[in-house]
Amino acid sequence: MIEGSHTLDLELLRTFQVVAQTGSLAATAEVRHRTLSAISMQMKRLETELDVRLLDRGSRGVTLTSSGDVLLSEARELLRVHDTLVSRFNGERLSGRVRLGIPEDYARELLDDTLPQFMARYPGILLDVTTDTSGRLARALGKRQLDLAIVLDHAMGLEGGETLWHPTPVWAGPVQGALHRETVVPLAVHPEQCPYRHLATEALDAAQRPWRAIFTSTSIHAVEKAIETGMAIGVLDRERVTTAMRALDESDGMPPLRRCIARLHFAKAIDNASQPAVDALAQLLRERLRGRGPWQRDALSGRDPGQKTRA
Incomplete structure (x- = not known):
């Protein structure tokens, strides 16, 4: 165990933080510009100083033990306090x-x-x-x-x-009209790799509601305008529902959305x-x-x- 006269090397904690981020000693070695053996020795030294196992090592990388999870939270706070103190005097550097x-x-x-x-x-x-x-x-x-x-x-x-x-995705439609009740639901969405698009199409497919993406844009403002002007409905964070829109839910016949x-x-x-x-x-x-x-x-x-x- 750590004696009262012992102090932890902050560099060990920084390396440990990177290990937690990457889940890999090899990736950590690349990030920290050290050899794999040096990173491994740092982690063993940290475990020895704390007298606790921090990492579970496996063929697919490393994961944190319950003690590792606790240390990660505490290490982040310690490093935050340290770095804030330093930046207060030389943050511009x-x-x-x-x-x-x-x-x-x-x-x-x-x-x-x-x-x-x-x-x-x-x-x-x-x-x-x-x-x-x-x-x-x-x-x-x-x-x-x-x-x-x-x-x-x-x-x-x-x-x-x-x-x-935790965002709060909701169905959003124009204030006037009933686009959400059309046989084929018209959607305003981002391109294929957008999670909100995935939430919308997943929910409609599960409810066996036909849909068609009639407006696709990478711009959230363009998607919002398409909804406001009555071209289509879409999925937005609740905070983005403007006064020209209204949130739709199951009472409007729309299927529930998964949280994200x-x-x-x-x-x-x-x-x-x-x-x-x-x-x-x-x-x-x-x-x-x-x-x-x-x-x-x-x-x-x-x-x-x-x-x-x-x-």
């Missing part, structure tokens, strides 16, 4: 490039507050932001074109990630020079989004976004 991917549906809210705050706190960091569908963001992560991304689940080929918040999760994902390998900058942005995203999402006014008022009523 934190540098590097961060390539962030966010779903287009949430770009406006994140650009209103969270990302400007990050850039103000760390002016030495170059921030590149890509907005796209979750499926395309997942693919960009796999190709190492992004360092981290917020991705809704149901994105093809992407597993794991840290849960940030917004998760934070990291690339399998991040440039060593950019890792501190990536960690700093990830921590701010956790602080601002975990449990509440980008809809800050609802979190501050204690109101559940799902309880909102609109015309």
Whole structure:
């Protein structure tokens, strides 16, 4: 066990955090620019110092034990406090490039507050932001074109990630008209790799309701306009239902939608020079989004976004 005179090496905790993110000692070695044996020795040293097994090692990588899960949470908080203290005095010296991917549906809210705050706190960091569908963001992560991304689940080929918040997808239609009762439901949707499109078509197929995608766009604003003007119905986050729309549910004959999760994902390998900058942005995203999402006014008022009523 750790004696009172012992201290933990923060670099061991940083390496452990990367291991938890990647699920692989080999990937961690690439990210941390160390040999595989050095990473393995670091983890054994950490387990020895804490006198507890942190990792289950298997043929497909490593997973955290229950003790590892506890340490990960505590390590993140410790590193957050440490890095915040350091950045308070020399935050302008934190540098590097961060390539962030966010779903287009949430770009406006994140650009209103969270990302400007990050850039103000760390002016030495170059921030590149890509907005796209979750499926395309997942693919960009796999190709190492992004360092981290917020991705809704149901994105093809992407597993794991840290849960940030639970979006509230709803059917949305124009205030006037009854498009939702047509024999073939007209849809306004994002392209194929959008989780909300998948939720819509999955629900309609399960209910044996024929549908047709009559309007497809990567722009959330274009999809919203198609709904508002009565061209089609679609699936939006409840917070995006405007006064020119109305939310539809089972009482309107629409099938229920599965809930989904917004998760934070990291690339399998991040440039060593950019890792501190990536960690700093990830921590701010956790602080601002975990449990509440980008809809800050609802979190501050204690109101559940799902309880909102609109015309």
